[in-house]
Amino acid sequence: MRLGEIRNILWEVLTEDNKISLEHEPIFGGQAQIVKNYGPVMAALELMSELSWNKADYTPIKVIRNEYDVRLKEAQLPQDKFNQLNTYVSSLNTTLPAYVSILESMVEDQDEKAINIKLPENIKSLDDLTSFNKRLDKLFKTFQIDGQFEFREFDKGTSWYEIAIIGVYTYHYFIACLKIAQEYLKAESEYFKSREAKIGFEASKKRNDDLTFESYKKGWLEEFIKEEIKSLVEEKIKETNGETRGSLQTKLVIATTNLVKELGEGTEFHLSLNPPEYATEQAGQLIIDYKKIQLSKPESKPKQIAQAIKVIKEEADEK
Numbered sequence: 001m002r003l004g005e006i007r008n009i010l011w012e013v014l015t016e017d018n019k020i021s022l023e024h025e026p027i028f029g030g031q032a033q034i035v036k037n038y039g040p041v042m043a044a045l046e047l048m049s050e051l052s053w054n055k056a057d058y059t060p061i062k063v064i065r066n067e068y069d070v071r072l073k074e075a076q077l078p079q080d081k082f083n084q085l086n087t088y089v090s091s092l093n094t095t096l097p098a099y100v101s102i103l104e105s106m107v108e109d110q111d112e113k114a115i116n117i118k119l120p121e122n123i124k125s126l127d128d129l130t131s132f133n134k135r136l137d138k139l140f141k142t143f144q145i146d147g148q149f150e151f152r153e154f155d156k157g158t159s160w161y162e163i164a165i166i167g168v169y170t171y172h173y174f175i176a177c178l179k180i181a182q183e184y185l186k187a188e189s190e191y192f193k194s195r196e197a198k199i200g201f202e203a204s205k206k207r208n209d210d211l212t213f214e215s216y217k218k219g220w221l222e223e224f225i226k227e228e229i230k231s232l233v234e235e236k237i238k239e240t241n242g243e244t245r246g247s248l249q250t251k252l253v254i255a256t257t258n259l260v261k262e263l264g265e266g267t268e269f270h271l272s273l274n275p276p277e278y279a280t281e282q283a284g285q286l287i288i289d290y291k292k293i294q295l296s297k298p299e300s301k302p303k304q305i306a307q308a309i310k311v312i313k314e315e316a317d318e319k
Helices: 003-011 038-049 057-067 077-091 096-106 128-144 168-189 195-206 213-236 247-265 290-296 302-319
Strands: 022-029 032-035 075-077 114-118 151-154 160-165 268-271 279-282 287-289
Touching: 003 038, 003 096, 032 077, 038 057, 038 075, 038 077, 057 077, 057 279, 075 077, 077 096, 128 168, 128 247, 160 168, 168 213, 168 247, 168 287, 195 213, 247 268, 268 279
Parallel strands: none
Antiparallel strands: 022 032, 032 075, 114 160, 114 268, 151 160, 279 287
16 A cells, blocks of 8 residues: 555544544443544554554454444444454554654655556556556547646556646546446446346346346446436536537547446556545545535636736726
């Protein structure tokens, strides 16, 4: 894991003096505790269990993890389990401030519109790397709307690229399409194993005897991308930067389909370590607040020009 990721996970649970704080509230007369930051704390503890300086016994925490879902932000723990968790955290807090201070000195902030790309593990040769770079270049060109993708640097000592997205709308559509691609893969691996998917297939098969489950699945996923892209262009982001909506939708469907293929190859795309306030990642999945995206849009060029003319006139009047 990259140092920046470690820092961000720890920041979720650290106090001002760089110690882990358990936000808790006693219930049932002190027989149990609600740990309000349970999920983020457990993520940080799992991370630190793998660090060489941490000699504390992680076994009791593993037991708690198995009993209480770490995907939940808060959890209700019996007092004995809470005591085990609190004891473990206290043992880490004796050394943690020194580690965090060193970590902060080594990690630089990133541009908020940076995208971190982890190379797939199947790259074994320079030819593989060249092919991968050509795929990325082709992929990024299909997403360009009001700006391009620029290579910034290699993340030191790891198989990661840092790419900066210059255009605001290019960035908005790229992360939105990345979210769609993630949801596509999740549906492919989870939804089509569900009872609902089987019912949908049987209902469709009544109208088409030749329909197979694989063709039903393929058609469903293709339609999913089209409908999600249509929603982005017509409702959630809306900006076309001079393109027709139909043209932009067609381009983004192709781009997102290629993005799905790249994710399927094992390539990972992650937000900046300092992302904009409208985008976050939780458990590897993107969460986007489209209302905040609307508020973050830059002024249109006519408004900017009008403002500039107004300033020039005011300066001339003063003279």
